[in-house]
Amino acid sequence: MKKLTQDEFLATLAAPMIEVPLDAPPPFEFWNYFDEIPKADFDGLDCGDESVTYAWNHPDGTFQHVLVDSNRENAFMVLVLDLKKNRVYGHRVLTVSDEYEVSEY
Numbered sequence: 750m751k752k753l754t755q756d757e758f759l760a761t762l763a764a765p766m767i768e769v770p771l772d773a774p775p776p777f778e779f780w781n782y783f784d785e786i787p788k789a790d791f792d793g794l795d796c797g798d799e800s801v802t803y804a805w806n807h808p809d810g811t812f813q814h815v816l817v818d819s820n821r822e823n824a825f826m827v828l829v830l831d832l833k834k835n836r837v838y839g840h841r842v843l844t845v846s847d848e849y850e851v852s853e854y
Contacts, residue, residue: 750782751839752790753829758841761812761829769804769813776813779828782837783817786826792842794819796826812838 753761780799796817803816803825813832816825823845831838 750785750787750790753839753841755841757839758827758829758843761807761814761838763808765808766805766814767808769806771802773804775815776830776832777835779815779830779837782840783826783828786840790840790842791819791826794821794824794826794842796820806832816843 783796783799796819798818800818801815802818805814805816807813810832813830815828815830817828819825821844825843825845826840827843828840829838830836
């Protein structure tokens with residue numbers, strides 16, 4: 750289990766990230782990893798439904814970001830998948846409004 754720092758997380762991003770279609774199968778099974786994430790790493794989010802609305806691929810095919818929905822709007826537990834090694838690289842809570850100054854309506 751690796752809780753990614755902001756710098757580690759940002760290192761797995763590049764423009765333009767490519768949205769993965771919702772009906773695309775996952776590249777490998779990652780829910781076992783998700784189930785083992787310590788409760789403290791969720792920062793109070795409830796992601797118990799284990800639903801995914803968004804996933805994004807790094808443009809060079811190295812990483813996939815799987816955004817697991819939570820009980821808060823625009824807040825996700827992100828699993829960063831290493832597509833070259835077929836393993837979960839790490840995880841991080843992402844609150845879009847905090848990270849990107851998006852206002853909530």
